[in-house]
């Protein structure tokens with residue numbers, strides 16, 4: 128059901144953990160739906176110097192968090208903001224259709240963390256067009 | 270991964286077919302393949318084998334052989350029992366009583382009937398998964414035509430007070446069906462003593478083949494057919510008999526009920542060792558289902574702060590087969606309806622793990638699971654923001 132890439136990022140997730148003095152933190156999802164993603168950023172000179180995540184969720188959620196954090200590490204905030212969920216899914220060699228929302232969560236968590244940073248810096252948050260992240264299920268019934 | 274042998278802890282999903290069972294089936298594929306409904310001697314031999322199997326099934330549940338009808342499995346048996354009774358008795362009433370924790374093969378049939386003019390009461394269960402007999406009594410109206418309550422639950426293993434339910438149904442003159450798909454081969458069943466009018470069973474849950482099952486219908490019970498066509502099964506269930514399957518079902522149920530107590534004792538001992546080990550080694554774990562009134566091989570636990578599908582994937586990497594009630598594994602919206610019915614909050618239901626032990630389980634399997642499971646749970650917890658929040662708030 129999952130690609131080798133997904134399994135690799137699930138079994139050996141990159142960037143798991145917490146940044147204690149992070150200057151941008153974003154959390155999306157809810158426990159009721161079975162997935163929560165939390166992203167910690169350490170931003171310096173507009174560059175993501177370090178990024179870590181914590182995720183409660185299925186294999187795809189953990190793999191998406193791992194891949195998304197890999198893709199934004201060392202990037203500018205603009206580049207990180209423009210990372211789409213599709214790009215995360217593609218980098219994982221695809222996700223099953225019912226799991227695409229996991230990549231959406233990753234994109235959303237990054238946006239939230241970036242805006243948290245901007246607010247802390249006294250900047251206007253960027254407009255986020257990802258909505259509904261806390262009630263994101265469009266699963267088919269069995 | 271250091272190890273990749275198969276540790277099969279999903280016997281409630283399906284079992285392997287015992288070699289002895291396969292052996293008795295084999296001639297009926299290759300040599301004795303005649304149509305059991307044909308008149309010639311060759312066909313009559315097949316017919317005789319079908320009738321022997323019918324006796325074996327009847328004996329295992331305390332029925333008479335002419336009360337046993339072969340079907341293709343648990344779902345068909347449930348569909349036939351419930352729709353067949355509903356359609357045959359709709360002149361008497363349109364009310365059916367069931368529970369919130371039935372298998373979908375019962376629940377979805379009930380929903381279908383609700384869309385077709387029937388009314389269904391879904392009894393709730395307590396935190397252990399047991400129905401309340403007083404609630405059952407109160408639910409009965411003069412329109413009630415059927416009570417359908419599962420013998421043992423497939424997820425949490427809770428065993429219902431079937432004899433008491435049968436007694437209530439009998440006193441009120443209401444037909445009683447039980448889905449015993451999980452119970453056969455694990456619990457002693459006597460349809461006479463328990464006042465059961467219809468009972469569903471499926472071969473692949475007790476070391477028989479897949480795709481074969483039976484419905485017991487007490488003599489004299491009026492029921493509509495589900496599968497229309499040829500005149501097989503005394504004109505009640507059309508379709509050329511699944512001869513090897515039927516022979517295998519007979520053999521399997523005989524073997525499963527012969528040494529029931531002895532077999533259960535062995536499985537229960539291993540189950541208890543595994544369960545106690547899990548509870549001891551893994552904090553913030555909750556047992557789901559009744560502590561005593563449960564299937565001997567069933568363990569269902571929720572590990573707080575983690576999600577079941579990721580747990581299954583990690584177990585699978587080590588060759589361990591198990592299942593979960595998390596929504597994320599089935600692709601459905603909500604976690605298991607059974608876990609919600611016993612009152613678990615969604616996030617605890619998402620962290621559930623079912624380990625179902627059986628004939629393939631060894632003491633080494635138990636040791637191995639007890640060695641790796643705590644590490645896997647801890648690994649996932651360390652990735653979980655819920656666990657992080659919990660630890661930061663102080664451990665209480």
Ligand SMILES: Cc1ncc(COP(=O)(O)O)c(C=O)c1O
Pocket residue numbers: 281282341342343344345347372374419421422423448450451471482
């Ligand atoms: C309690 C219960 N009822 C019905 C079924 C359906 O049986 P089958 O898959 O043989 O149709 C199952 C099997 O999963 C079950 O556990």
